[in-house]
Amino acid sequence: MSGIRSTGFLHLGNYFGAIRNYVRMQDEYDCYFMVADLHTLTTHPDTTELKNNVHRVLAENIACGLNPEKVALYCQSHLHETAELYLYLNMLAYTGELEKTTTFKDKVRQHPDNVNAGLLTYPVLMAADILLQRATLVPVGKDQEQHLEMARNFAKRFNYRYGAGDDIFPEPQAFNFGEQLVKVPSLDGTGKMSKSENQNAAIFLSDSDDQIRNKVKKAKTDSGPTAPNTPMPDYIENIFQLLRLVSAPDVVEKYLADYQGASIRYGDLKKQLGEDMVNFIRPVRERAEAIQNDETYLRQIMEMGAEKARKNARSTMEKVRSAMGLSYY
Numbered sequence: 001m002s003g004i005r006s007t008g009f010l011h012l013g014n015y016f017g018a019i020r021n022y023v024r025m026q027d028e029y030d031c032y033f034m035v036a037d038l039h040t041l042t043t044h045p046d047t048t049e050l051k052n053n054v055h056r057v058l059a060e061n062i063a064c065g066l067n068p069e070k071v072a073l074y075c076q077s078h079l080h081e082t083a084e085l086y087l088y089l090n091m092l093a094y095t096g097e098l099e100k101t102t103t104f105k106d107k108v109r110q111h112p113d114n115v116n117a118g119l120l121t122y123p124v125l126m127a128a129d130i131l132l133q134r135a136t137l138v139p140v141g142k143d144q145e146q147h148l149e150m151a152r153n154f155a156k157r158f159n160y161r162y163g164a165g166d167d168i169f170p171e172p173q174a175f176n177f178g179e180q181l182v183k184v185p186s187l188d189g190t191g192k193m194s195k196s197e198n199q200n201a202a203i204f205l206s207d208s209d210d211q212i213r214n215k216v217k218k219a220k221t222d223s224g225p226t227a228p229n230t231p232m233p234d235y236i237e238n239i240f241q242l243l244r245l246v247s248a249p250d251v252v253e254k255y256l257a258d259y260q261g262a263s264i265r266y267g268d269l270k271k272q273l274g275e276d277m278v279n280f281i282r283p284v285r286e287r288a289e290a291i292q293n294d295e296t297y298l299r300q301i302m303e304m305g306a307e308k309a310r311k312n313a314r315s316t317m318e319k320v321r322s323a324m325g326l327s328y329y
């Protein structure tokens with residue numbers, strides 16, 4: 001089980017970091033992937049763009065290979081059981097531990113004018129998403145590991161307090177395909193690709209062919225090595241890393257050999273990377289656009305996903321209410 005934020009556009013880093021993992025998981029596990037639309041209310045109270053964003057995130061994930069026939073692909077707000085479990089878990093969460101959460105402290109710094117209680121209990125809502133499906137494996141990035149640890153603590157606390165020796169909730173563990181985790185560097189030579197930093201240093205799945213070409217053209221280079229076998233600076237290493245992700249192996253070999261021989265022309269390298277990037281992104285973008293314009297299809301898959309996730313949710317909540325003693329007849 002995992003949740004996908006519905007703010008912002010997906011970029012190449014999201015594709016190689018998260019979505020490709022989901023696509024691999026769908027063949028081996030029973031998967032639940034959810035668009036976290038309620039979580040966005042903690043920081044984005046204006047909902048005029050919400051529907052559009054939810055549709056786009058669904059469309060982009062399907063365009064990347066997530067199969068709504070195989071996985072339950074659903075929206076958080078369609079499962080009302082989430083709100084109920086969130087309420088119960090809030091009584092097990094201590095304000096002290098919530099205030100200490102790294103993401104909470106960051107948000108307080110970023111939006112000092114909107115420190116709402118939903119922001120404080122963000123990890124409780126995330127735990128409700130996970131525990132509602134009684135999920136065991138949660139593919140998340142490093143930035144979400146603290147939240148996942150809190151979900152494990154809430155599960156343990158619930159089991160201890162109400163389980164009477166029976167574990168109602170399994171303890172969810174972080175999951176990834178280990179060595180397969182690839183780093184996707186940003187185009188300006190500063191760390192990894194991210195949507196919040198420099199917009200021009202990230203390639204979005206919705207970028208047009210020309211936007212992609214222009215961004216790649218502006219990637220940081222220098223005048224090139226002047227002697228054979230010069231050590232490679234980080235920002236050139238990054239360009240090669242991107243080339244490895246989208247280009248054919250012999251293309252990578254050719255430019256590496258040119259670099260070693262100090263005969264490389266960065267203009268040609270970036271032209272090649274730009275074209276290969278365009279060929280990689282274009283089919284995804286076109287598929288996503290077609291899906292996003294098909295509201296009937298989107299409604300169908302959302303209903304189908306929610307139906308499947310709701311089955312789990314209902315049976316979990318029956319167990320939860322009964323374990324808690326909230327059944328009087």
Ligand code: TRP
Pocket residue numbers: 001002003004005036039125126129130138139140144147
């Ligand atoms: N908080 C996660 C993020 O910001 C999104 C999320 C919401 C999530 N619910 C989840 C992730 C449940 C994993 C499991 O990326």
